[in-house]
Amino acid sequence: MADKSVTANQRLTQIKDFLTMNKTATTIPWDPNCTKFPTRKELPSIPGAPAEAAWVWGDDDYLGRVNLLTPARVAAAAKEIRTGEIIPVNLPLDTPSQPAFDREIFKHEIKTLIDDLAYDDIYHLNTQSGTQWDGFRHFAHLSTGTFYNGTKGSDIKGPNANHKCSIHYLAEHGIAGRGVLLDYRGYAEKKGINYDPFDYYPISWEELYQCGKDQGIDIRPAVQGGDIKIGDMLFVRSGWKETYDKKSPEDRDKAALRHGSGKDGEDGLRYAGLSQEQKMLDWLHDSYFATVAGDSPTFEAWPTHESYYLHEYVLSLWGMPLGEMLDLEKLAQKCREKNRWFFFFSSAPANCLGGVGSHVNGNAIL
Template sequence: MTDPDERAGAEQIERYFQSLSNWGRWGDDDRLGTLNLITPAVRLAAAASVRRGEAVSLAGDLDPENPDPLHAGVSAVHRDSKIGEVEHFLGRKARWDAIAESISISPHGGNTHLDGLGHYNWDGKTYNGFSIAESTDETGSKHLDVRHASDGIITRGVLLDIAGLFDVEFVERGYAITPEDLLAAEKKQGVRVRSGDALLIHTGNAAAILKDGPLYSTEEKGVLDGVQAGLDVSCLPFLHEREISVMGTDGTHDVQPPRLADFDFARPIHAVSLVGMGLWLIDNMHLTALAAATTRARQWDFLFTALPWRFIGSTSSPLNPVAVL
C-alpha cells in the first residue's frame, strides 16, 4: 500500500505541472520559456549591478584527464590533437603552424552545463506541449534546442548563499532547501530576487565533492544515488512567483536522495521547471569563489552572462557563466 504522505507528495507534484505552467503564456509556438522575462529593460537594469568591475567565473574545467570531477557518472570529455596542422593536412612545412583539434563532450554530467527546455519531457510532452515523439536519436530535439537561447542569457544575477545562511562551508549533504531558507537568505543578505533575474543558489556541494569526494546512499553508485543538498519541491511556487529567467546551483538542483520513493518523481525540480514552467537550468556550477567575492563586497547582485552554443537539436551546452560585480 502506498504511504499517504508519499501519495500526497506525488499528487502535489502533478498539480504543479498545471498550477505553475507557463504553456501558452508567450504564445503557442514559444521556444524561449522564462528567457522571455529578460527584456531590454531588465538588461539595462542589470548593468547597474556592476559596481566594482570584478569578474568571477562560475564554471569548472573541462579536463579530458578528469572528465567527471563531480562524480555524476555520465560525463565524458575527449580531445584529439594534431600537432603541426599545416604539415599534417597539407603535407608541407611552414614557419607558421597550428594545432588541429577534435573535441567530444557529454555535457549532461558533472560539467557545468545549461539544460535546454527539450532536455526533459513528462508523459511524452516537453515545454509548451511539443511532442517528444517528433524528436529522434539522430536529429536530437525537434522543437526545443539550446539554439533558441542564441542571444545569450544576459541579465541581473542574484546569489542566495545557503551555506552562508547557516554559517557553514558546505550545507549538509542530503539537506532539502525550503522556501523559508530562500527567504531567510534574502533577508540576511539584504537582496530580493525579481522578475527576469538569474537565481544562483550556493550550497558548497561542488566544493565539498572536490575536497572530500562523493557521498552515496547505497552501495551501488548510481547516477541518482549521490547525496547532495538541493531544493525541496516546495520551492517551486517561489521560483514561479518571482519569475526568474534561469536558475543555477552547485549541484543538480534536486535534493538527493529523492524525497519520494516513486522513481517517476525523483527529479521534480528539473521536471516541473523545464517542462511545466519553461525555466532553464544550469547544473554543476562552481559558486564558492562567487560566494566569497559577494561576501567581501557585501553585494549579492551582479551582471550575469552565459552564452550557450548555437547547436541545432542539442538540449545542452557546456557553459562558462561569468558574474561581474
C-alpha cells in the first residue's frame, strides 16, 4: 500500500512539474539542476543516517550544497556584476592577533634565499584562526559522532585515514555564485537595538526577516514568494569586526582567552550570532543556500542555550560550508550606499588533500 502511495505522489509531482515548468528533486541522488527541492519537514529518511540528514547527492559526495553552484546558476549570478567593484572579505592573516578557542597564533617568517636578491615566505597557521571556511571535517553530528555523508573520525585521523569530506573537494569544484548580505548590525543601530557582539546575543529569524525587509529584501525562499534563490550564498553581519577594531590589544586578547562555559554567569567565550530555533533551522535549510557565513568567530550565537548547535545541521547534516570571521565592513558600507544587497561572490579554498578547513580567499564583486 505504501508503494502505491509513493507512486501516486510521484505522478502527482510530475503533473505539477509539467504545469509549473519545475523540476522537483524526488529520486536520490538528486539532480543539482532541479528547480524545486524538499523542505526540511519533507526530507526523505536515509538508512543509516541521522534524522534530518540531507545526504542526497550520492554515496561518494563531499560537496554537499556546493553542488547547487551549477554552471547555469553561476552564469546567472554574474549578471549581478554592474560596476565591477571588487570588495575582498578577508581579514589579515594575523587578525585576530589572539585567536579564540585556544587556536594557534599566526606566525610569518621571511626566509632568505640569496641576500638582497631572493626571499621566500614561511607561514605557521591554523586555518580556523581567521577568515575561514569550516569544512565538513570540522564539526560532527554530536549524538552520533558522524560527519557529513557518513564520515567518521577514523576517516579523518588514524591508521585508516582517507580523504572523505576533505576540503580539497571544494577547492577542485570552486565556489562562485550570488551572494546576499543581511547587515543586521546596521539594522540594529538604526532601530536602537543595543547589544555587544562579544557577548551572547541570539539573532532570531524574525529579526533577520525585519532586517531584510528594511533592506528591501524578502528573505524567504523564492518558492515561498521571497527573494532567495536556490544556490545563493548567505552573509550576515553581526558587528564583531567593528567591535574588535574598537578594542585595545589587551582587551582583544582578554576576550579571546575567556575560559568556561559562558553560561549562567560563568566566564567563557560569548558571541552574538544566529539563534538556535526551529524557524531558523527551517529557513537555513529550505532556502537551499550553497554556503552560509558571518563576521564572528562562531556564526551562531555562542554558547548555544539549546540541546544542539547550528553547526551540526549546517555542516554534518546538510553539507553547507560555514564561513566565520569574514570582514563584511566595507561590503556593508558599499551595499548600503548603492541600496544593493545581492552581488557576485567567489572564493578559492585551499587545495589540501585531507584538509579540514581553509581561509576563504573571497571577493564580492558589485
